[in-house]
Amino acid sequence: MASDQSRQQQGQTAKPLCPRCHKEDLVKTSLEAYRSGISRLAPPPMPGRQTRMINLVGPAVVLVGLAIFFIFVVLGEGVSGLGGPGLVAQVIITLLIIVAALVVSFIAFQRVVKSDAEATLRYPAWDRALENWRHLYYCARDDLIFDGQQGKVVSEEALKALLRVEAEPPQVAQQSRSAAAPSHS
Numbered sequence: 001m002a003s004d005q006s007r008q009q010q011g012q013t014a015k016p017l018c019p020r021c022h023k024e025d026l027v028k029t030s031l032e033a034y035r036s037g038i039s040r041l042a043p044p045p046m047p048g049r050q051t052r053m054i055n056l057v058g059p060a061v062v063l064v065g066l067a068i069f070f071i072f073v074v075l076g077e078g079v080s081g082l083g084g085p086g087l088v089a090q091v092i093i094t095l096l097i098i099v100a101a102l103v104v105s106f107i108a109f110q111r112v113v114k115s116d117a118e119a120t121l122r123y124p125a126w127d128r129a130l131e132n133w134r135h136l137y138y139c140a141r142d143d144l145i146f147d148g149q150q151g152k153v154v155s156e157e158a159l160k161a162l163l164r165v166e167a168e169p170p171q172v173a174q175q176s177r178s179a180a181a182p183s184h185s
C-alpha cells in the first residue's frame with residue numbers, strides 16, 4: 001500500500017536517484033518511509049514542556065483542600081464555643097498549609113516559565129532538524145537513507161546528528177559546531 005502511494009506521488013514530485021542503485025523506483029521520502037515502518041526516519045519531535053503542569057498543580061490543590069477542611073473544622077469548633085489552645089493550633093496549621101500551597105504554586109509557576117524558556121531555546125534546533133529530515137530519502141532496495149540534495153548516503157550516526165533536537169547553551173553550541181564542522185571529508 002505504501003509503495004502504491006509512493007508510485008502515485010512520483011508523478012507529482014520528482015525523487016532523487018538512490019546513490020547506490022541509481023534508480024528511483026523504490027525511493028521514498030522520509031515521511032513515506034517513516035509511515036511504512038522505518039522508525040529511524042521518525043520526524044524530529046517538537047520541543048515541548050518537560051515539566052507537566054499537573055504534576056505541580058496537584059500538590060497545591062491537595063494543600064488548598066486540606067486548608068479548606070481545617071477552616072471548616074475551626075469554624076465548627078468556634079461555633080460550638082470550645083476554643084482554647086486547640087483552636088489556636090488549628091488556625092496556625094491552616095495558615096501554614098495556605099502558605100505552603102502558595103509556595104508550591106509559586107515554584108510550579110516558575111518551573112513552567114523555565115521549561116517554556118528551555119523549549120523556546122530548542123526551537124531553532126528543531127527547525128534545523130526538521131529541515132534536514134525533509135531532505136532525506138530512503139531506498140527500500142538498499143535499505144539506506146540518503147540526502148536528496150547532495151545525493152550522499154547518510155550513515156546511522158550522521159542521521160542521529162541531523163535529527164538531534166537539543167537545547168545547548170549558546171557558547172557550547174558554537175564550540176561543538178566549530179569542532180564538528182566537516183571542513184574536510
Ligand SMILES: [Zn+2]
Pocket residue numbers: 018019020021022023139140141142
Ligand atoms: Zn537503491
